[in-house]
Amino acid sequence: MMKHRRRMFRGLRQPFRTGVLVLVWGWLLALVLVPNLLVIAASFLTRDPGTFISLPVTLENYRSLMDPLYLEVFLHSLYMASVTTLVCLLIGYPFAWALSRVGKERQLLLIFLLIVPFWTNSLVRTYALKLLMATNGLINNGLMALGVIDEPMRMLYTEGAVIVGLVYLLLPFMILPLYSVFDDLRQELLLASHDLGAGRFSTFIHVVVPLTLPGILAGVMLVLLPAMGLFFVPDILGGSRNLLVGNVIKNQFLDARDWPFGAAAAILLTLAMALLLFTHRLSQRRLGEGGDL
């Protein structure tokens, strides 16, 4: 404790370090903590047509969230987010494995390619997907020119289109944490497993999967929750149907102007995220203990 305190004081004497700390904490305080507190406060207030929010304090907003209608939205949203996460995992896992096996130079190039799309706004990229999937879009026209299909497929404005959009936008968030665990996976462990008589499948189940589990969990978390909030994907690719929790929140703030209710819905989503983080933390601790043995 004493040592820790001394270190802190020494820190104060270093202007750069202090500056960085103040900046980071100030940033978190002003742009994360305060806005979230405001949202929490708003969720306990009453809707007001004139001033958006007003007293009295009430739990009504949380009670209306229990309405079967919103439960249905939440479940459907969770279902679409889960499918998205599963698809991301099925694509991302082998990709990350392959990525960790290629030479260093190639690896850099591939990671670079993975990150390049982030330079373009995700909204613009979603519109690009729309052009590809439209009834007279590139995919249909291409397939028809090749004679694969006679009539254009109707892909846009379906649940599938929304999921394709979500997978496309979120895949890198699955690959990157997986890549980092695969990169740390030591080949000796796999060799040892083989030496001890385990087959490929057995090695995969008993060695590779447990060792990459932290990456899988991190990837799942980075994909699952954002997938429930990306409201512009159903708006553009789903034709304002197949709504996500994010759409409900956006509609409450912009169209219905029921800020307290929108805030309560946002808090619910945050709580779901916190719960997931908590379980992740628990499972990691248990994994950590397993590793010590």
Place this chain on the structure above:
Amino acid sequence: MKKLVLVGMTAVVLTGCSDQEDEQVLNLYNWSEYMPQEVLDRFEEETGIEVVYTTYDSNEAMYARLKLLDDSSQYDLAVPSTYYVNKMRKEDLLMEIDHSQIEGFDRLDPELVNQSFDENNAYSVPYLWGTTGLAIDTDTVDPSAVNGWADLWDEQYEGQVMLTNDMREVFHVGLSVLGYSGNTRDPQEIEEAYEKLSELMPSVRTFNSDAPRMPYLEGETDIGMIWNGEAVMGKEDMPSLEYIYPEEGVIVWLDSFVIPKNAANPEAAHQFISFVLQPEISALISENIGYATPNLAARDMLPEEVADNRASYPTSEDMENAEFQEDVGDEAMQVYNRYWEQLKTGR
């Protein structure tokens, strides 16, 4: 380092100066695709006032923005529909129009001024009016089989129907099919309309209010709702796009210029309104974007094919049973909102 700071400071001082003595700015907040660029260019050329043009796709979004930014004088001019003019006027969000600064107000159609939503046009000046009716792609849908809103419910159009992403309009359709007023405040009638509309939902492919002509042009939908101006613009690229006046009655709306209470440059706003009221400019707008101008002097200047276009300028027969959108009050809006959410999330 010091040099750099100096350079930066002089830059700030210089731009500060130029702001003061240089050009004025007019912040115009309008519906998307609702004003030809040429009009803005000509206004800038004539007056030297720079137009900063921003757009919205629903009255709700415009209202929320103006209300939130009430004190910041962000906008000098906006274009709400009648029922929002009424609402905003009552909530003291608007500045009174100084009619001594407006030229050409007397050219407006007497039937469209001095209405109950804003008596004596104290707060608003009509810009354009239009209708929301049916659109079909005649290549795939037989025009003789489509006469009214009720035909949207026909099973053969399953998965091909488009609705506007506008709560009031969609409910207007449901209410008219049931024979109720599209401006009802009766929760019972709204609920019945919801029940009726939810039968339509399996047929609905998409909701669109950014540019309702696009799903037809893109081949995604063949039948549904559209704004008349969008139908006129769409027909240029797609001759098979036909506008139909539903027999239950078309939805009519009027959009008007209003000046937000805290506008930074109300003079420029008045100037712009007068500029648009010139017959030549009003005619140019109507010809370009297909909606009807309330400016009678402009109507005489329109080319024949525009003036005779029934989609833009309906005949009295087309306007039979037509209903004007009105403010329904916050309480009824809450009921509409709730069923709207239910409609869009229900499967």
